[in-house]
Amino acid sequence: MADGGDTKAATVPQRLLAEATRLFADRGFDRTSVQEIVEAAGVTKGALYHYFGSKDDLLHEVYARVLRLQTERLEEIASGTGTVTERLHRAAADVVVTSIENLDDTKIFFRSMHQLSPEKQKAVRAERRRYHERFRALVEEGQREGTFRAELRPDLVVDYFFGSVHHLGTWYREGGPLSATQVATEFADLLLYSVRRP
Amino acid sequence: MADGGDTKAATVPQRLLAEATRLFADRGFDRTSVQEIVEAAGVTKGALYHYFGSKDDLLHEVYARVLRLQTERLEEIASGTGTVTERLHRAAADVVVTSIENLDDTKIFFRSMHQLSPEKQKAVRAERRRYHERFRALVEEGQREGTFRAELRPDLVVDYFFGSVHHLGTWYREGGPLSATQVATEFADLLLYSVRRP
């Protein structure tokens, strides 16, 4: 009963979620069959439907998990210590690092969102919006205190930056020439250079 | 029979391509059936398969068209007159405008690329790489002449910027508060601010 192994010890729903994440990232939601997921997890379809209401639910769980994680981290950094420049830089770098560390989730996020059912899409978007708003608040804070350029549209800056972040999945390769931290630092630098009053 | 009208005059393959683009952007490649495409175009399946080898071919054509267009425009701007700052700004703003003007193609591009067959994906990526290289050359040119910051990794700058561009499809809405030109100017400004030596 002791947690000795790694995959063997995981519960059935955990294994299903892990394999689904991997497969959705690999070939996309529509191209992944329920059969493939259960085979990868070593169970039968019935088991999957015992824990998840639908294939859609599985994808929704992936989203919920990553959104929860990122929201927590941003909240901690944004409300932490340091100048607004330091905090924005830290938040930007952090979302890059965690996006790279969970590259499968990142890939799924922007590729498969529109394959969710309309209601679930709405729920995810709402959560996402809250996350963006917290980030935008940092930009606005910097504008109010005169550190960031006042003529910028903060919402546009956020969309600009997160476009770059979401696209990491299309070009970043583990084992490539760049470490996660290197990319994170460069991206955060690029962001700060573009918003700071020169 | 003479080419007098507008929609009526479009040839069958043109109409098929137009409807396919619209539908792929709307619901994604996998969620669009061949039946829906031919119904929208007012022809039968046989006609589609007469002009296109497969559903995949249709998607490939969408990509080929937009890549051709963007490459032409970039080439013209990059090799045009003006300082490197002016040319990079112009190129960046232009790709934003054309991405917004062809928002359907933009949506398809980043959502459905991985649904192409491996060989076609490879071909599209190669073409895309050439496009990015031309853009990167502009950054390098600015670095060589001392206008842009030397410590930047030019390839990373390009990925950073095009991430933002590709994501326009997820948030930009026609009829919203921002015109294509406004977004283009802001995006190009953000880019230039982040690469220019302060």
Added chain:
Amino acid sequence: MADGGDTKAATVPQRLLAEATRLFADRGFDRTSVQEIVEAAGVTKGALYHYFGSKDDLLHEVYARVLRLQTERLEEIASGTGTVTERLHRAAADVVVTSIENLDDTKIFFRSMHQLSPEKQKAVRAERRRYHERFRALVEEGQREGTFRAELRPDLVVDYFFGSVHHLGTWYREGGPLSATQVATEFADLLLYSVRRP
């Protein structure tokens, strides 16, 4: 915990049978899942399979209960006092009233019979036949004593009348313009008019 209430006090198998009856009548046997039954009864699947061997068994119990009831009542009436005319009228009216009072059972009876396993179907049909025979005996008694028309085929009369009775479930609505007794009287009248020597 004392048997004070009404629904709360019912035993688990009683509650299961009651909910199954309601659901089978509502949506049919095949359209009712075991899951729905146990949820309605507030127990789990294991409990159902503890008391009933199969879903089929549950349906069989419904039949057994209603057949037992009707046989008892017919027996009492047929062997009671009064002329054969009075007894046939009373029996006919009574089966209409009890069919309406147990409309769910009536609906199930003619809709779901063929969904029982072959052996159980045979058992139910045999029981049903005995019931019909007792009814038919009343008709024959009337023919022998010259009250009912001799040229009638008694078995056909029985099938004719019970067709009408079994179909009550398709059109009778509680709260409609007709009370159970009104329908019972009219149906019994129609039967007697058609069998009595004019």
Added chain:
Amino acid sequence: MADGGDTKAATVPQRLLAEATRLFADRGFDRTSVQEIVEAAGVTKGALYHYFGSKDDLLHEVYARVLRLQTERLEEIASGTGTVTERLHRAAADVVVTSIENLDDTKIFFRSMHQLSPEKQKAVRAERRRYHERFRALVEEGQREGTFRAELRPDLVVDYFFGSVHHLGTWYREGGPLSATQVATEFADLLLYSVRRP
């Protein structure tokens, strides 16, 4: 190309409808799989769905056909020559004969109606109601002219009689002791005896 055979010559949709009718009557709608139907008809599932939108559609077609047939016949008889007694007798006997001749349809009708989708059920019921109304009009005509007993509720008489007719499928066996005409005559006699002023 000449219509030489019997089953071979029938078109694919005709064969599908014929086999579906037989199977639905045999084992009920829910117990008949689409796979069984297409195997019996010697085609594949794709072919079935080329001609029919759903399994439900197939059942609806069965209903539509039999309702059309019966309505035509009733209309012809009811508006024909003869006294109201003769016409009601003729109509009653005719519906029995055609119900026996199309016993499969009769079985399906009362067993599987509630397995149709709600909208289609509504459509069938509406058509059925029109049929009943035409029949009821005959009873009312007889009451107005004083031939039938005035105290009868005509709608109840119709439900009474058609209950018997619909139940033919549960007990009538081809090759049994009774011909269709014999049953028809007896049923019509029973009806007329019960409605005529003695």
Added chain:
DNA sequence: CATGAATGAGCGTTCATTCAT
């Protein structure tokens, strides 16, 4: 050029039942 009937493999999902606890 174009049709549309037909294929065949695969899809997501349901469900009665079993069994270790």
Added chain:
DNA sequence: AATGAATGAACGCTCATTCAT
């Protein structure tokens, strides 16, 4: 007495593609 995780087979349906006409 009762749980609920898990099975495994079947279900209705979709779809890109082919091919005789």
